[in-house]
Amino acid sequence: MTLRRNRHPPRPIAWLLLGLGLLHPSHPARSAMAQGAKPAVHVFLQLDAKSSVVEKTLQQHLPQLGIVVFGRFRDFEEGLTTGRPDAVLSIRAVLEQRGKAPSLQGNRGGQSAEPYVLASVNQPLEGSLAGKTIGVVDLLGRDGTQTFLNGLLKATDVKIKRVAKIEDLLPLLEFSAADGIVLPRSMLSRLLERTRLVIKTKELPGGPVGLPAVAVLNPAVRDVIVRCFQELDAPSKRLLGIDSWSVQ
């Protein structure tokens, strides 16, 4: 259903734009085969670090696993279909949406879940949220994220603004494009570090939300995956926002 016109444009333009660095292909979905014989683990988390940094760190510290980190929901979703991972590391809500039960649950300070907060500028968003526009990271696709947000806010008539990355929530407030943003409480310090807006928060009634967990999809490699993650060093666990694992 595409109309296309034939053209023969000059090659130098392609070279120049490639040089411009604007032609980054999206994160390719890689299959388990592409990682050799290593069990493939797909990671989808919103963390206080770029996906590339998380991927490099996990690859260094989990050399027995083929780690692919996805920064965006659509890439993660596509990777699940085309990459056929042996395990997935994400927050519990993402795993549950796909009917996957965690084999390992991440904990922080003895807790397996964390509160989420609603942040707004100058004053907390009190009272009814009807008609309010709330920004949130796209963790579960359009419908899934709306359901997730409704559950957190205990409201059904909020307008949702999904963003691709957690750092994109701040511009929603700077541009007055949203009345508030929803994020894990653990991410609040980073937000406050970045901005000079006066941020007010309130804890959401629908929380807490489960911390990162590992769901093993291929039982044949369960033991090696569980063992590798259990042996993960402390700084890497901190990067994931946890300090310990519990076997489920």
Place this chain on the structure above:
Amino acid sequence: MTAPRTPHWRLAAFSTTLLVFLAGCATTGYESVSPTPMPDLPPIVDPPARSGAPTLLIAMPNSPNFVEVRKSLVSEVRKNFNIYTLAVGPESTPADLAAAIEVVNPVCVVLMNNATMKLYRQYQTAHPTAPMPPAVLLMASFVEEVQARLRRATGIAYEVPGVTAFVHLRSVTSAPINRVGVIYRPPFRKFVEHQKSLAAKEHVELIGVSVPNDVTAAGLRGALHDLANGSKVDAIWMLNDNGLVRDAKFVDDAWRTELSDARLPLIVGVSNLVEPSSPLGTLAVVPDHEALGLQAANLIFDLADNDWKVENHPVELPLSVKTVVDVNLVRASFGLRPDALSHIDKALE
């Protein structure tokens, strides 16, 4: 901070300037914008159409940046809409666009780049009384100005807001960033004024200096000197304006010469101006095209939920960017924050 003037450096600088020029044409430059087709790109293939689903018509150049935005947009909306893509090139006419609209009867049209929007404007002019589908404008210079000349249009600006860049610079360097200087030509006056109020929200004072349209290298250098020494700015923001970055010699004579003396961070809008082998830009902040597709999808869903009343929907600002940083330069001259490397998309050393 001044790079040695070797032949290699000259070539790099020349290429860089060309890239800036072309990037301006392709993306955000003020001068007339034309599609930038790319060789050997495969044809765009739309998802299979489903009976009964409303159709989005996407008119766009078949070039990588546009294709990236389209891919992200389509992945978001394909469950709700049929997609019909019209590849637009230099030879495209308003009649081509009219034919596509007639065939598809779209519930909404998505127009990418200024040339495509010009076609749509000509189509509207030729059909002054016909009902128009709502239009979403993406990846063009000064979308707000384009919107004002079209019926039933809204969109997303393509220029990265200065405040976004300033906040990113603060997260990279430990140097204080409270006053930022910007030099602009008259066509950018309104844009810069808007940026001042946005920057103020993050407690950044944006100090603009206007220069003539035909500013010389000496004139530009003088303006930079005034910003650095008179206004005591903490950083300089270079706009993506071809008139301020004309060629290698112009860049050398104005920007590089003055900034090597001033030792100020330079924020740029194209990644190739950040090059450790010939330091100029400290931080490049460029649009994140994949995220732009998601933002466009959100906008389309919002419009659909609001019975396609685009008149109530102001042009949005882009939410997401990618950053490129000359880490050596920051570390040596301005101080690198301890956690900076975790938050940079591309760290060059």
